[in-house]
Amino acid sequence: MHSLSPSPAIDLKSITRTTSSPGLKLTHHRVGPTRFVTQCVSRYEPANSSAAAPTTRFNIAAGHVGGARHEWQSACAILASKVVSQQQDTEKSGGGADGLSNVNGHPTLDLVPVKESNSYAPLPKPLSIADLSPAPMHGSKLRVAYQGVPGAYSEAAAGKAYPNCEAIPCDQFEVAFQAVELWIADRAVLPVENSLGGSIHRNYDLLLRHRLHIVGEVQLPVHHCLLSLPGVRKEYLTRVISHPQALSQCEHTLTKMGLNVAREAVDDTAGAAEYIATNNLRDTAAIASARAAELYGMQILADGIQDDSGNVTRFVMLAREPIIPRTDRPFKTSIVFAHDKGTSVLFKVLSAFAFRNISLTKIESRPHRNRPIRLVDDANVGTAKHFEYMFYVDFEASLAEARAQNALAEVQEFTSFLRVLGSYPMDMTPWTPSSRED
Numbered sequence: 001m002h003s004l005s006p007s008p009a010i011d012l013k014s015i016t017r018t019t020s021s022p023g024l025k026l027t028h029h030r031v032g033p034t035r036f037v038t039q040c041v042s043r044y045e046p047a048n049s050s051a052a053a054p055t056t057r058f059n060i061a062a063g064h065v066g067g068a069r070h071e072w073q074s075a076c077a078i079l080a081s082k083v084v085s086q087q088q089d090t091e092k093s094g095g096g097a098d099g100l101s102n103v104n105g106h107p108t109l110d111l112v113p114v115k116e117s118n119s120y121a122p123l124p125k126p127l128s129i130a131d132l133s134p135a136p137m138h139g140s141k142l143r144v145a146y147q148g149v150p151g152a153y154s155e156a157a158a159g160k161a162y163p164n165c166e167a168i169p170c171d172q173f174e175v176a177f178q179a180v181e182l183w184i185a186d187r188a189v190l191p192v193e194n195s196l197g198g199s200i201h202r203n204y205d206l207l208l209r210h211r212l213h214i215v216g217e218v219q220l221p222v223h224h225c226l227l228s229l230p231g232v233r234k235e236y237l238t239r240v241i242s243h244p245q246a247l248s249q250c251e252h253t254l255t256k257m258g259l260n261v262a263r264e265a266v267d268d269t270a271g272a273a274e275y276i277a278t279n280n281l282r283d284t285a286a287i288a289s290a291r292a293a294e295l296y297g298m299q300i301l302a303d304g305i306q307d308d309s310g311n312v313t314r315f316v317m318l319a320r321e322p323i324i325p326r327t328d329r330p331f332k333t334s335i336v337f338a339h340d341k342g343t344s345v346l347f348k349v350l351s352a353f354a355f356r357n358i359s360l361t362k363i364e365s366r367p368h369r370n371r372p373i374r375l376v377d378d379a380n381v382g383t384a385k386h387f388e389y390m391f392y393v394d395f396e397a398s399l400a401e402a403r404a405q406n407a408l409a410e411v412q413e414f415t416s417f418l419r420v421l422g423s424y425p426m427d428m429t430p431w432t433p434s435s436r437e438d
């Protein structure tokens, strides 16, 4: 895969920074070529008391649950104790809460103005590693980081998840994570799975490497178009470029259209359109959204070229703080776990859910042999552990439900590593296969 906008090599060596907001202070220490340890000092107030709770110091790896049952319970307590700070965060951000009402909203996407003339308007430049300095104070709009350039499906997902947000393009998934960690953005929206192409593994790996929490999900129908420069005919094309997921989602249709030309993977769909427009490539077409065609002055050669009209991509929303799990609406919980004595643990873990009639919506295993996980105990003492596989499971229950808590307590007994990635409202939006939301 080649990158359309290569990011410069940056020396992150000297970065030790402190970022803060009311009640929360983060210190990021560089501990390796690409790794930071983030410490969090936080002051929480009990929900029903005006007295401030004692300041709590914990490693931001608090989402990790390893070792004894009391650790799991204290991790739950940490989740529960975040009511006040989460509410403050939402209020401060002024909208775009992680609740179902927003998820189910029908926003009109107006994230980037479209120019009427042939030349397109200057669009926000994707963030690169070089831009990751502490966030300036900002206004009331929720800032949502996504990977890609304006016109990418991820931008549309950001708008669906948080209507009226300020969508911040990032040149890599990793940068979107860091933008939230460093307070440049309030949320990140990342694709994790497509109904045709399957899992986006890179983001599963990043979820584990970073300390963000899943606070919501959106399902976005993905309606692909074949774009070229105006006046170009299909017969002139020697190449089709797009995001690898988009190429795989349109593979059969392209062949049926007689387009047996070279297919090349690039970083994102809209970036492919932008690349063709910028370089005036008359022999190349892009697979991207109709919005990308509008933004980059491209013509639509073919509309709806995805192999299945029910093509849908699931995105998750990430935040620095978890949301408070509830029971008054359908919730989903995502976990990742591993066992240091092989993979036989999987059956036992699945039985913990089966016995409680908890439906699983996703199981993903990722090989992990060469990447040790640093497990941190209460005294902030870390041990590196190697696991053969990491297992990711999504189940349909809220962490506020006793059956989910009991299932996880049991899972914890079977596993050496368990982390709750988030408990969040399910996207229940009904959608029709033919609808176009890109």
Ligand SMILES: O=C(O)C(=O)C[C@]1(C(=O)O)C=C[C@@H](O)C=C1
Binding pocket: 147, 148, 151, 152, 153, 154, 155, 191, 194, 200, 222, 243, 245, 246, 267, 268, 269, 270, 313
């Ligand atoms: O390239 C884009 O436009 C993206 O937002 C990425 C992405 C993906 O990673 O799957 C998102 C939705 C579609 O499935 C195709 C591509």
